[in-house]
Amino acid sequence: MLQHSRPTHDPDPRLDAVFHALADGARREMVGRLSRGPATVSALAEPLPMSLSAVVQHLAVLEASGLVKSEKVGRVRTCSLDTSVLSQAEVWINQRRTFWEQGLDRLGAYLAETKPEDEA
Amino acid sequence: MLQHSRPTHDPDPRLDAVFHALADGARREMVGRLSRGPATVSALAEPLPMSLSAVVQHLAVLEASGLVKSEKVGRVRTCSLDTSVLSQAEVWINQRRTFWEQGLDRLGAYLAETKPEDEA
DNA sequence: ACAATACTTAAGCATATGCTTCAGCATTCA
């Protein structure tokens, strides 16, 4: 059965972190690199016009958001993407977009058409 | 024909703005409200625990990102969502996610299977 | 005309972000 499914009330700190992590070109480039497969910190840093230290700080932001996991073996840290977190952000956007696109009018019509006796 | 379509090189200031706009609970709540239909500035402010001034500033961020358009008639400003911008962010995420999920191995197999004579 | 409404703008302030440089610390290679 079709739920009303209005966009849920929202102060979600996890989404704060994910969108914040994606709001930077360098971090998006790192995510883009990781979408092609795991990479070391140096590999992530290589195309970026900044110090390794800066990259490590960006990486910390990505890890804090849950978008990226990493593991150190020997002296090398290997990073990889957690697409489930990416997916959560995608779903949030998709819900608002589709909710808008199906339109209030259609929802109104649905409500009118539905049995009016059990309603808020 | 299927393109290689690696995630594109990225320093995209528009995405910076969109993700930054979404990286705040109050702004996401405003977007959620607008996904149900246009609203005035006061209507957007009403559920939020902050001054109207603060809301206007959040609105400025949303407008700068292109997510929200608004028009003033008389003394009332009415805001509405631009889902095409929302869609761009969704696409960006979706591309990285699916690129990861189809996996490097499968891409490697595809490349191997494809005619190997015209290659970099 | 007068007051209420619906924003608008500016100033100020505490905290956060995005770098930099410099120094440190385990691996791994020669």
Add this chain to the structure above:
DNA sequence: TGAATGCTGAAGCATATGCTTAAGTATTGT
């Protein structure tokens, strides 16, 4: 053993963010 590699951590600093309060400007209702 000593040097190169691959990160790690702490300052420090300029700028940006997220609020606040206070004052101002058009409408619109009485």
